[in-house]
Amino acid sequence: MTDRSDNVIPLRPYRSAPCPICAKAGIQEYRPFCSKRCADLDLHRWFNESYRVEASEQPDDEPPDDDGVA
Ligand SMILES: [Zn+2]
Structure with missing residues (x-):
């Protein structure tokens, strides 16, 4: 009865x-770019950046403050 396609949110x-x-x-x-070329350029930027910060990824396992108090 009710058309399911009514439920689809149209792209703005x-x-x-x-x-x-x-x-x-x-x-x-290619949004937000004007062409594939520009999208690629941006991608390359990202690659270069992540390449530089690759060492900054540290495991976040600080042990809880367990001083044996109490
Ligand atoms: Zn462009």
């Missing part, structure tokens, strides 16, 4: 935001 109309790389209007396929 996307206003092209400026490409973060070259500030041209972005296109939906």
Whole structure:
């Protein structure tokens, strides 16, 4: 009876935001970039950055403060 497809939330109309790389209007396929080239460029940036901070990942297992008090 009720059409299930009514339940689907439509994608919001996307206003092209400026490409973060070259500030041209972005296109939906590569948003927020204007082209695959710019998307790739951004990806490369990320790679370079994570490459630099790769050593900063430390295990977070500090033991609880157990001084034997009480
Ligand atoms: Zn661009």
